[in-house]
Amino acid sequence: MKQARISQLSSDEGFTLIELAVATTIASIILLMAYTSYRTILQSIGRLTDREAYYEAVNNAYTFIDRDISNTYYRVENAKICLIGDLDGNNSVLNSVSVIHNEFNYQGNLKTPYPVSDIREIGYYLQRDPNHYDRFNLIRREEIHYDDDPEHGGEQNLLLPGVKALKFEFKEGNEWTDRWDSRQDKRYPSAIKTTIRVTDYENKDNTFIFVSMVNLQ
Numbered sequence: 001m002k003q004a005r006i007s008q009l010s011s012d013e014g015f016t017l018i019e020l021a022v023a024t025t026i027a028s029i030i031l032l033m034a035y036t037s038y039r040t041i042l043q044s045i046g047r048l049t050d051r052e053a054y055y056e057a058v059n060n061a062y063t064f065i066d067r068d069i070s071n072t073y074y075r076v077e078n079a080k081i082c083l084i085g086d087l088d089g090n091n092s093v094l095n096s097v098s099v100i101h102n103e104f105n106y107q108g109n110l111k112t113p114y115p116v117s118d119i120r121e122i123g124y125y126l127q128r129d130p131n132h133y134d135r136f137n138l139i140r141r142e143e144i145h146y147d148d149d150p151e152h153g154g155e156q157n158l159l160l161p162g163v164k165a166l167k168f169e170f171k172e173g174n175e176w177t178d179r180w181d182s183r184q185d186k187r188y189p190s191a192i193k194t195t196i197r198v199t200d201y202e203n204k205d206n207t208f209i210f211v212s213m214v215n216l217q
Contacts, residue, residue, distance in 0.1 A: 050201035061160040069212035071099040085180040092168040093125040099217040121146040136163045165197040
């Protein structure tokens with residue numbers, strides 16, 4: 001009788017293999033669901049971060065291009081100052097001279113802002129991406145001074161990666177043309193239309209088009 005009672009107590013206080021298996025299965029399902037939710041949240045955050053970085057880069061490129069075109073510099077008596085738009089294969093190249101308005105500096109009285117501007121030679125063109133045969137990097141060239149060679153020289157900076165195509169069009173009257181050279185007849189377009197096709201964070205192509213007015217400085 002005593003042995004039977006001890007055996008009964010042990011059976012009541014323990015777990016069977018079936019109960020352990022069921023508990024393990026339920027715990028595994030809960031952990032899997034938690035991991036899946038966690039991974040989904042991380043992926044969503046990653047996509048939002050990539051999206052934000054992508055549009056920030058595109059907006060930065062637009063800001064530089066629009067600013068440089070809007071502040072085009074011109075002097076009729078100086079042949080070195082010019083605006084040249086040409087084609088390199090299917091893509092455009094733009095070279096010009098622009099007035100760069102720097103941030104305010106302070107001279108003498110620290111309470112009085114003093115605006116500083118400088119005249120720069122500017123260029124935009126595409127450079128093949130060494131890691132992607134079908135993509136380019138948008139390069140912005142800037143030279144502190146303009147010289148006898150308006151299409152070369154200065155510092156080159158990567159402005160926007162993942163570019164598929166770049167096109168500049170120049171407005172003449174009511175028409176748009178894809179070439180321009182102010183050295184020929186000392187004329188400037190009234191506006192320049194920029195078209196950029198860029199591969200985004202989801203490997204999809206997006207096209208951005210904007211028009212910048214040429215306000216000769």
